[in-house]
Amino acid sequence: MKRGIVAPLVLGLMLAAAGGVRAMDLGVIGPTYEISEPHLLQMIDQRLRAKERSGELGRLEAEARERGIATVKNPPPVTGLRATDTVRTFYFDPSFALDRNILGPQGELLFAAGTRKNPLEVVSLSRHLLFFDARDPRQVGRARQLIAIYQGRVKPILVGGSYLDLMQSWHVPVYYDQQGLLTRRLGITQVPALVSQEGLRLRIDELAVSP
Numbered sequence: 001m002k003r004g005i006v007a008p009l010v011l012g013l014m015l016a017a018a019g020g021v022r023a024m025d026l027g028v029i030g031p032t033y034e035i036s037e038p039h040l041l042q043m044i045d046q047r048l049r050a051k052e053r054s055g056e057l058g059r060l061e062a063e064a065r066e067r068g069i070a071t072v073k074n075p076p077p078v079t080g081l082r083a084t085d086t087v088r089t090f091y092f093d094p095s096f097a098l099d100r101n102i103l104g105p106q107g108e109l110l111f112a113a114g115t116r117k118n119p120l121e122v123v124s125l126s127r128h129l130l131f132f133d134a135r136d137p138r139q140v141g142r143a144r145q146l147i148a149i150y151q152g153r154v155k156p157i158l159v160g161g162s163y164l165d166l167m168q169s170w171h172v173p174v175y176y177d178q179q180g181l182l183t184r185r186l187g188i189t190q191v192p193a194l195v196s197q198e199g200l201r202l203r204i205d206e207l208a209v210s211p
Contacts, residue, residue, distance in 0.1 A: 077160035078180035083136060084190040084206050092186050092202040094119050120200045128154045129195035131183060134161025138209045139192050144170075146194065146207075159183060159191055 052058070095118040102111040111117070128150055132139040147154045156174045158166070163174040177183055186195065190206040197203070 074162050075176055075178065077133070077135070078177055078183055080180065081133070081159050081183060081189060081191050083133070083139065083209050084192065086190075087206060087208050088190070089203065089205050090187070091198070092204060093200075094202060095200075118200050120197060120202075125195075125197040125202070126153075129157055129182075130154050130192060131157050131159055131177060131188060131195070132192040134158050134163070134166050136160075136209070140166075142192050142207065142209060146192075147172075157182065 095116050098111055098113050098115045098117065100113050101109055104110050128146075130143055130146055132143045134140055143154075143156060147156070152172075156166070156170075156172070158174060158176045159180070163176050166174045182188075183191075183193075186202070186204055188204060188206065192207045192209070194205045194207060195202055196205075
């Protein structure tokens, strides 16, 4: 017999033999145990009840509340800002280019992608935007002067400190530049900074801390 057909012949005989084999009960080999795993939710419930009995759960809840209140009263300060050491004035053009077509209710093209628009053509800045750090008493004093000069037409926006404390003291709405989104967008690096509208641009004055 030629060597080339030996391997296929042997493989075929093995498969034929395997096809005639039936399942056999080999009995029990060694002791057997029932699989028992505590349900995950049940385990969590048991741990929570244990922490509740020990008072640890109440302590953790109180700490979480205190952290939440502290975060609301004193949000994380905006990084990358400093008190003004060199007064400067610069301008910001809020124009932007559309990244896709703007269609009307009937599918008609209103504005094509790439069209540049300036929001100030539609909505004017009704109040000055004043960015300052309430942790610096000098900046707080400067902010009060500017609010008086512009007869309240100023929107105070904090980059540090407690806006709740300031609202209770001044009895006016005080805002917070969360995560520095506005200051970074406008290119502000020093505070106090006053943002005003001049035509279709925004004028930004990084002011001296003391008048």
